[in-house]
Amino acid sequence: MPPAENKLVFRSVMGWVWFGLATAIAAFLLIDMAIRGSVWDAFLVAPWLAAICWVVWVFQVVPRIEADDSAARLFNLLRVIDVPWGTVAEVRLRYNVEFTLRQGGKITAWGGSSRRLHRSIGRRSAEDPADSEAEALQRLHSHADGSPGAVTKTWDWPSIAAAIVIAAWLVFSLTQTNGIVLPG
Numbered sequence: 001m002p003p004a005e006n007k008l009v010f011r012s013v014m015g016w017v018w019f020g021l022a023t024a025i026a027a028f029l030l031i032d033m034a035i036r037g038s039v040w041d042a043f044l045v046a047p048w049l050a051a052i053c054w055v056v057w058v059f060q061v062v063p064r065i066e067a068d069d070s071a072a073r074l075f076n077l078l079r080v081i082d083v084p085w086g087t088v089a090e091v092r093l094r095y096n097v098e099f100t101l102r103q104g105g106k107i108t109a110w111g112g113s114s115r116r117l118h119r120s121i122g123r124r125s126a127e128d129p130a131d132s133e134a135e136a137l138q139r140l141h142s143h144a145d146g147s148p149g150a151v152t153k154t155w156d157w158p159s160i161a162a163a164i165v166i167a168a169w170l171v172f173s174l175t176q177t178n179g180i181v182l183p184g
Helices: 013-036 039-061 129-143 157-177
Strands: 008-011 064-067 071-076 079-084 088-093 097-101 106-108 152-155
Touching (some): 008 129, 013 039, 039 157, 064 129, 097 129, 152 157
Antiparallel strands (some): 008 064, 064 071, 071 079, 088 097
């Protein structure tokens, strides 16, 4: 999807909060280990903490919806799905935004706001961000020119590359420590 002037991006704000918290805790633990132990010990423990931060990144930060006049791009778990508006029959909000395709089938977006399941009595009148995001996507869909296209699915290569680097670092760490050492 080429960059557009009026591109909408929907993602969870709390994902950044969780990622910041996980990164801060990991950094604190690594600095503490480097000070109390050695830098080498911190280096050998770092891939375990990086793996935790990677999981938070992939599940909380990466999922998003980018949409413009021609298509929507969904970033789901390790997948990137390009959905041209011409292939979409309906956009609706269930728990997350769901795209019903003209050829049959549904694609659920992991990104964006989720519908509030339990609204407090005092906040019932407040607008749900998921509703407004779904309405914005429905407006884009209704104003689209309807040019045909194909839904394309690709892998999220940056996330996969990071996982491979972390996995290799974990294997190196395990070979240096002769495997997992449990206190005994």
